[in-house]
Amino acid sequence: MVQKKFITIYETLRKDILEEKLVYGTQIPSENELVEQYQASRETVRKALNLLVRDGMIQKIRGKGSIVIYQGLTEFPFSDLISFSEVQKGLGLEHETEVEVLERITASEVPNVKEALEISSNTWLWHLVRTRKINGQVKIIDEDYLIEALVPNITKRIARQSLYAYIEQDLNLVISYSNKSITFESFGALEYQIFGDYVVPYTATVRGIVHFEDTTKFQYNISRHLATDFKFNDFSRRR
Amino acid sequence: MVQKKFITIYETLRKDILEEKLVYGTQIPSENELVEQYQASRETVRKALNLLVRDGMIQKIRGKGSIVIYQGLTEFPFSDLISFSEVQKGLGLEHETEVEVLERITASEVPNVKEALEISSNTWLWHLVRTRKINGQVKIIDEDYLIEALVPNITKRIARQSLYAYIEQDLNLVISYSNKSITFESFGALEYQIFGDYVVPYTATVRGIVHFEDTTKFQYNISRHLATDFKFNDFSRRR
């Protein structure tokens, strides 16, 4: 099989919703219609639809059908802040990444990382600090610790472009999941140095431990955003 | 059927993981073993396991098996702040809710709510302000707007105890999903009044629009946390 059937169905419908071929508040074709349309079994169609449910794109209603509930980025008409997810997705905004630090250190030289990645003190790590400019202004300081044995040969060039592209495409490793936390913290020395004397000297700090498919932890990331420019959007379902 | 089979399997395994009968880093029984154990088909077992994957409880590895990746609340050994999800779940912490405001208003009297809930200006709403004390100190100001026609007869007693229990158990409505955002904002008049002259006059503000199963929006919630006491935990998978 060239492409998984349920992924094809999922991606096609997702695209239709994003492009508003299927519009907010209206029904999508029924499961039986999709079975016909894609020559798939109903369980396969349902697998695709469940991905859309997970994404917050559709809502299924028994006896009625499935309705598009995704409204693009206009859900929250409250602020014109730069959204965290927009930044992550690189939607429309002009990025510029600068590598401030790229060095090889051992886990003993920094606090917390040893515990976060469950490694011994003498494990070699890459220590990486990058700044992200958006429309000419530094908005994010990204600090990373990566296990060198798992992610070798990081260069400034790789760090400036895309670390994840290097890991996934060149090293052929599969990044799978992460645990993250968001807190608000006051500026430390690094932040004053990079952000300067900002009116509101606080950051939204996102810490994450990132894992490969085989559950190996390979990265500890600390992402510091100017707090006043930070917005995190979330879709969640009730258990 | 009294109870859905895949839910039974899911809940049993979930409980075993939470109670550490299945411990972090070890394998759970294989799909075929679970098929035997629960006298279910493999697809049913897989449906249960996929819920655990979604929850960040297990990681499936092809050719090998499924491994427990959930570690309780100890994943982030970085701060002893009060966690947002802990607060939400009411884990271990002493709550105290006080109702500051409970009134009937129309949508025209407040900004944003009309757009957020997609209602007309003359729609009647409940306006609710509650404060949440944790260990004796007010940490959260919860402000809600609810459509009266959908959620009638809210009393102070209901507001002090559990609004959601009232909606789900007494009114028999099914709360389904919400869109949320998290931002960092400076104190307004209400915050100064309730939190007082706090050293760090900023809040982590969580705004949410909450929907029923049939996609009806019924609630607009604004939850203001003392920024320095806020922590949001997240598990996410890479697409």
Place this chain on the structure above:
DNA sequence: TAGTGGTCTAGACCACCCA
């Protein structure tokens, strides 16, 4: 080679909504 998880099928029965 044996065992694991990943995908897919064709059919069944059910609960729910609506005309």
Place this chain on the structure above:
DNA sequence: GGGTGGTCTAGACCACTAC
């Protein structure tokens, strides 16, 4: 009653891991 989504089955073939 006809259409919708929700659950479940028994079997098939595949890709990957471990031995």
